[in-house]
Amino acid sequence: MKFSGGAFVPGTSRARPIEGDREIPAKVDVVIVGGGIMGSCTALELAERGLSVAICEKGVVGGEASGRAAGRLDYEFRSGVKLPMTMRSIRLWHEMPKRVGRELGYNGDGLLTLFDDEKGLAEARGWLESVQAEPGVDASIISGAEVAALDPGVGTRWIGALHQPTGASVEPKLAAPAVAEAAREKGVRLLQNCAVRSILREGGRVCGVETERGTIRADFVVVAGGLWSPMLAKQLGIYVPQLMIFAEEVSVDPIADGPRLCGGTARGYYRREPDGGFMIGAAAGVVPIVPAALKYLRQLLPVMSALEQENTPVFNWRTFSLERRAGKTAGKGKPTEFEKHRIFQPEKRGLTTRRALTELAEQIPGFRDLHVREHFAGSLMTTVDNLGVVSPVKAVPGLYLTGGMLYGLTLGPAAGEAIADMITGQTPKFDVSPYRVERFSDGTPFEFHV
Incomplete structure (x- = not known):
């Protein structure tokens, strides 16, 4: 564990600014806490079903994790329990451009995970064999020659790749x-x-x-506040053990060539942006120690290496104590931690991104002369078992929680649809029982999900 890193700083949004409403309603059917992709997708689903909805966002829409995501829509190396939700969400993303009628930076041409060594390729082949029978899985292992033919921009050094034809990407800022x-x-x-x-x-x-701004009456409340959700739930005595992973990415100026498909290697990942630039990130991050990490330390230590990226535990007192501060109910009319931190932004250190840029430049010809135009950091959130919650709260009828899934941008549409299904008395399109929040308090054995 390191004692440097893991801090957060005053944040600014990367997301496209949009107009909101000034006056709060006195009463709606559903209040959604959080205007990231989870909250926005849930709101759209409910509105399409005729319910009155208000989104309460402490900052701006997409200002935190949702606007800082990698933008990859994929299912590689996911455990079987995650696949039904993931496949449903990717399908909904394919329909989203027409559904919303706005620019998303959507690219549905597929996704490549590239390998230049037999060990990595064998691991991909083993995972694929374990999930091949799952509905919707269309991935395959392709040869180096097939890689070069499918996407000449990645070069010729690769011995093979995991190809996801239904893999896609979107621009998180949009x-x-x-x-x-x-x-x-x-x-x-x-x-x-x-x-x-x-x-x-x-x-x-x-x-x-x-x-x-005042009170809003509602029959249902959906908490979709990202890293803040456990802190709000804590006020009601609801325990949601969640971890943060701070990751850094860069955006580079447009280049003439380079990969056509969204993809990644063992060293990093990349996505072509709408203007021809690229987002590039490292397959590495830092994990700030928080109270949930200490409580589950014995269970987490053996499995941290199972995550797709290299994660370094770090300790920062201000980050560690944030949950305790925000979980307290302030006196009536007094500002809370939620107002003090409108946009949560991890500090940028640059070590992992510099390494990723150097290594990807050695691997992919088009990345050899890049100019960085933006360097940013964001926080991924995951429950301690790396699964997330999409759940009603039995102890508080009318309350729903969604989030903590690590890849929230990918899963937002399916999570929002499932919450809307439950609120309107319909059966969700995938089994939501693994995602119930009570598993952290009812004696369910701990199981980590890759």
């Missing part, structure tokens, strides 16, 4: 704003810079939220 705007067109009240301070109950059931 995705959540586009979905939120489409939801607003369908009647959703979009309240930016409107933090939820507490969730209200009557007779044990949800009855609304208290925001910094």
Whole structure:
């Protein structure tokens, strides 16, 4: 463990700014806490079903993790329990450009994971054999010659690749704003810079939220606040053990050639941006130690290496104590931690991104003379078992939680659809029982999911 890194700084949004609503409604059917991709997709689903909805976002839509994601829509190396939700979500993403009628930076040409050694290729082949029978899995192992024919821009050094024909990508700066705007067109009240301070109950059931602008009554509340969700849930005595992974990426100027498909190697990953530039990130991150990490330390130590990227534990007191501070209910009318940190932004250190740029330049010819135009950092969130929650809360009728899935941008549409299904009394399109929040408190044995 290191004692440098893991800090966060005052943040600025990368997402496309969009118009919101100024006046809060007195009453809606559903309040959604959080205007990232999870909250925006949930709002769109509910609005399309005729419910009145308000999104309460403490900062701006897509300002935190959703606007800093890699933008890859894939299912590589996922465990079997995750695949039904993942495949459903990728299908919904394929339909999203037409559905929202806005630019998403969507590219549905597929995705390549490149290998230049037999060990990595064998691991990919073994994973594929274990999930090949799952519905929707269309991945295959292709040869080096097939790689060069499919995407000449990656060069000729590769001995093979994992090819996902239905893999895709979107531009994170555009995705959540586009979905939120489409939801607003369908009647959703979009309240930016409107933090939820507490969730209200009557007779044990949800009855609304208290925001910094006043009270909104509601029959249902959906908490989709990313890294802040466990802190808001904690006020109600609900335990959601969640970890953060701080990752860094860069955006480089447009280049004439380079890969056509979204892809990655053992060293990093890349995605062509709408203007011809590329997003490049390292397959590495830092994991700030938080209270949940200490509680589950014995279970986590053996499995941390199972994650796809290299993760370095770090300790920063301010980050460690954030959950404790934000989990306290402030006095009536007093600002909360949610208002003090409108946009959460990890510090940028640059070590992993410099390494990724150097190594990818050695591997892919088009990446040999890049000019970095933006360097940014974001936080991925995952429950301690690396699965996430898509769940009603039995102890608080009317309350739903969604998030903590590590790859929230990929899974947002399916999670939002499932929450909307449950609220409207329909059966979700995939089995949501593994994602129930009560597994952390009802004695369910711990199981880590890659």
